[in-house]
Every structure is written in structure tokens, then in C-alpha cells.
Amino acid sequence: MSYIREAWYPVVWADRVGRELTRHVVLEEPIVIYRLQDGGIAALQDSCPHRLAPLSLGRLKGDDIECGYHGMTFDCAGKCVLIPGQDIIPGRALVRAYPVQVKYGLVWLYMGDARNADPSKIFHIEQYDDPAWHAVQGDTLRIECNYLSLCDNLLDPAHVTFVHATTLGTPAGATVPVNNEYHGNEICVWRWIRNAEPIGVFAKFGGLTGMVDRWHYYNYSTPSYFKIDMGSCPTGSIPDMERRSEGTQMYTCHVLTPVDQRTVLQHWFHVRNFRTNEFEMDADLSASLDMAFREDKVILERIQLEEERAPDFKRIILGIDAAPMKMRRMVDKLIQAEAAPRPTA
Structure with a gap:
């Protein structure tokens, strides 16, 4: 590979x-x-x-x-x-x-x-060193699947409703379409879900109990860096989507290490703008996030086995596949560029 x-x-x-x-x-x-x-x-x-x-x-x-x-x-x-x-x-x-x-x-x-x-080309998140935010070291999850399958997953808000029903999703997001933006070797997949119940993580740790507007921005950059911006605010309180930091906001960062063609390491950590001085909650919040990421692991490892069992299977393509397909084309283009002969002096 x-x-x-x-x-x-x-x-x-x-x-x-x-x-x-x-x-x-x-x-x-x-x-x-x-x-x-x-x-x-x-x-x-x-x-x-x-x-x-x-x-x-x-x-x-x-x-x-x-x-x-x-x-x-x-x-x-x-x-x-x-x-x-x-x-x-x-x-x-x-x-x-x-x-x-x-x-x-x-x-x-x-x-x-x-x-x-x-x-300077290493993954960067400016909030990490911002005193208004709190950064928490997460963990490393070893997943027995091709790293591009995990990249597909981390560019796919649509799965959250069904895979992470008690942690990162609610039924309200099932029919909300996603928006895709492409800039060079970067992709952003995002959506807002208006006037919905808060997701489990923000209800438990962010203190949100009423109806909220919530968002997911899945930011990808090559080769395998992800910065997922998710948060919530009381319904109607932030009409300007670019002022998300006024709400309850968290970035979960996933930086991947391809080990081989069927193994990937998912290193993750998070930064948040709420309860920033309450360090005693760090372990509980990280445990909730870890549980959600392990829900992905179960599915991705089973998909890997099915792909190996049926390597010639022809998949159907859905609208939600646009960003993952674009990501794979970006990766292929960079691999081909590296393999191209260099001009001689």
C-alpha cells in the first residue's frame, strides 16, 4: 500500500x-x-x-x-x-x-x-494554548482497519445519529443535510441542527438542558489530521454561525497513524471553552468520548473484515460520500506527486 x-x-x-x-x-x-x-x-x-x-x-x-x-x-x-x-x-x-x-x-x-x-507543517489548533480554553490529553485507540476507512468516518456527520445515539448524537440530526467545503488539501463538512435536544455529552458536562441549536464542523487536512468543532447554544441565541465560541464549544482532535494496510492508531485529545478550571471532570469527559470512539471501532473493524471477505463488492454511493471521496482523491494525488520523477538539474 x-x-x-x-x-x-x-x-x-x-x-x-x-x-x-x-x-x-x-x-x-x-x-x-x-x-x-x-x-x-x-x-x-x-x-x-x-x-x-x-x-x-x-x-x-x-x-x-x-x-x-x-x-x-x-x-x-x-x-x-x-x-x-x-x-x-x-x-x-x-x-x-x-x-x-x-x-x-x-x-x-x-x-x-x-x-x-x-x-510548522504539523497539525495546528490555535485554541490549544489559548488561556480561555482548556486542553486535555486523550488516549490512543488501535483500530484494525485501513486508515482511510477511519478518515471516511471522521468526515461523516451523518453516522453520528445512529452510532453515537447516547453520546454525540440525537434523532434530530437524522434528516439534516451536510455542507461540504474544499480548500486545497483541506475539507470541511458541517451542519447546524436547530431547536433540538442537546447531545448526551453537552447535557452531562455542559449543563445544557433546554432546546438548543447545535453544530458539527468536521475539518480535515492531509495526510490524516482532523479537528472536529462541535457545540451548542440555547435556541436562537447565536444567529451568526461564525460566533460559535460564544456558545458551549469543544474541539476533538484526531491525528492518525497508519500502521499498515489494515491497522491505524487514532490519537485524540480535546480542548473546550466551558468549565475550563474544573480539572476533576477531565477524566469523566474523556471516558465519555472514548466510549463514543470505541463505538466507531466496532463498526470499522467489522467493515474491514467484510471488505476482506468480499474484495470485489460494488458499493453504492450516497450524497454523504462526497467529502470522503474527495479526501481519497486528495490523498491519491499527493501520493502520485511524491512518486513522480524529479527533474534533474
Whole structure:
């Protein structure tokens, strides 16, 4: 399977990286990640160039990794610095070192040419550092499905009524159409549901009890970043849709890591503008969100099995599929552009 490689991908929460060697797989590439003595983080190809023994089975010597098979030792830049019993180190005794950044509590790796590793291209949400908002680290959900299926799901407000009936949806949204907007490598799918009951999450944590106007804005950017803006306000209180921050608003952010063609990691966190100093509710709200995301996991994993069982099945296309289909065309276009021959000087 092909992937967009000239991009940053989240791999693991930074607070889960210690001085032990841990193996991760990103875009089908095995990677060993560990914390340096100065607190930084290193990420190397998890394959010794001698016999392909995983370096994660070796041991740390300071900030170097000693391969557990024959003791070849590599520094945190991927260069071999020692071969036991041999003074000459071949020039090809190298492993790939990946550019690393930490943002939003996550470790991000650049999977393309290191010369293109611009940190400003990492997913961005301006409210994260805004003192009027409160950011909460979520979790990582491993889903046994193709990452594009999860991308389809996260561009699809229509499923919320049926899959998340007690958490993120109500029956009022079943017949409300969605609007699609496309800008470069970004997509926004949105809708407002007027004069309806509040969804479970906002009723429980946002204190909304009467009828509300509520919204969902599903914002996607390549390769697999999602910023979902959802909120509510008392019916009729915010006539200008661009003034949503005056209501009860939350962004759930989903940044995905394709592991292989049938596995994806869904890293998520949220920022909210209500009850921002009530840290004791963070765990309960995160648990409610986690329950909703696990409802998607059940369906997506079953879809993956059905697709593998019937690979030639011809699906029908509905109006709600416009944005997911556009997303897949965007991804294909970027993959093809990366694969195109580069002009020579």
C-alpha cells in the first residue's frame, strides 16, 4: 500500500517514552523510539543493517543502541560507532534516523526526506494554548482497519445519529443535510441542527438542558489530521454561525497513524471553552468520548473484515460520500506527486 510520506505523523504520547527501547510501526516501517539522557527523544529504523535484527531487542549504552545479536552499536543519529572485534566500520553501517518533534504531548516523526521536515507543517489548533480554553490529553485507540476507512468516518456527520445515539448524537440530526467545503488539501463538512435536544455529552458536562441549536464542523487536512468543532447554544441565541465560541464549544482532535494496510492508531485529545478550571471532570469527559470512539471501532473493524471477505463488492454511493471521496482523491494525488520523477538539474 502507498502512503503520503512527506508529512509528520504522531506515534506515541511523549509521557510514555522512557529510557527503554520501544518498537513502533509507521507506514509499515519499524521504528525504535527512546528517550535520551538530556530528555530529548530519538527515533531510529528498528533493523540492524547486518542481519535485520530489531534494535529494540538490544540495549541502551548511554544514548547509543547496542544490537542484541552481534553488538553493533549505533548512535542516536543512526551511525554505527562500534563493531566488536572489527576496527573498520563500513560506510553503509547506518540506520535511518527520523526527525522528531513533540507537540500537543505527542511524539511526531517526519516520514519523508529529512530536508523537508518543517515543524510548522504539523497539525495546528490555535485554541490549544489559548488561556480561555482548556486542553486535555486523550488516549490512543488501535483500530484494525485501513486508515482511510477511519478518515471516511471522521468526515461523516451523518453516522453520528445512529452510532453515537447516547453520546454525540440525537434523532434530530437524522434528516439534516451536510455542507461540504474544499480548500486545497483541506475539507470541511458541517451542519447546524436547530431547536433540538442537546447531545448526551453537552447535557452531562455542559449543563445544557433546554432546546438548543447545535453544530458539527468536521475539518480535515492531509495526510490524516482532523479537528472536529462541535457545540451548542440555547435556541436562537447565536444567529451568526461564525460566533460559535460564544456558545458551549469543544474541539476533538484526531491525528492518525497508519500502521499498515489494515491497522491505524487514532490519537485524540480535546480542548473546550466551558468549565475550563474544573480539572476533576477531565477524566469523566474523556471516558465519555472514548466510549463514543470505541463505538466507531466496532463498526470499522467489522467493515474491514467484510471488505476482506468480499474484495470485489460494488458499493453504492450516497450524497454523504462526497467529502470522503474527495479526501481519497486528495490523498491519491499527493501520493502520485511524491512518486513522480524529479527533474534533474
